[in-house]
Amino acid sequence: MRVRLSIIYIAILCALVLSLGTDAPGAASQLPQAEEVPAFHSQAPTAPLPATMSPSQFNDVVVHNAYLLASRVKKILYQQPCYCHCDRSQGHKSLLDCFASTHGSGCGVCMREAIYSYEQSRQGKTAAQIRAGIERGEWQQVDMTKYQSPLPAK
Numbered sequence: 001m002r003v004r005l006s007i008i009y010i011a012i013l014c015a016l017v018l019s020l021g022t023d024a025p026g027a028a029s030q031l032p033q034a035e036e037v038p039a040f041h042s043q044a045p046t047a048p049l050p051a052t053m054s055p056s057q058f059n060d061v062v063v064h065n066a067y068l069l070a071s072r073v074k075k076i077l078y079q080q081p082c083y084c085h086c087d088r089s090q091g092h093k094s095l096l097d098c099f100a101s102t103h104g105s106g107c108g109v110c111m112r113e114a115i116y117s118y119e120q121s122r123q124g125k126t127a128a129q130i131r132a133g134i135e136r137g138e139w140q141q142v143d144m145t146k147y148q149s150p151l152p153a154k
Helices: 002-023 061-072 108-122 127-135
Strands: none
Touching (some): 061 108, 108 127
8 A cells, every 4th residue: 555655645646746847947048049140241341441450460380371361351340240249259250250359369260261162152052041050150160280381462
């Protein structure tokens, strides 16, 4: 008799817990939330863009190359988010802002996204297609070893 009551008690307790499901207090806060897309411009620029910093200001070859390539795709960078979230910490409005300042020189996320944007634009991708790839995290697969030697000026 005691065993039956224990089994019934456990069954009722399990049914109660299962019926709570995600309606339990705090359950929603335990679910992973989608990362918010950082700031970017959804349209091509209509006004002149700020210059990127001169690559010659940087001694590190990879940084130099990142600024060189960024200077070649300013209109595309203007339309890209930056997943280092410098929109929050620096007030940046797009990935271009990272290369109009020294911020990009010390940030691997910025450099990888800029190089990814350059590589994708060379493959004929639009700014929107590049942005979709950045949002999917494809920039993380950039092979930075290809940029450890100086690139031609143009």
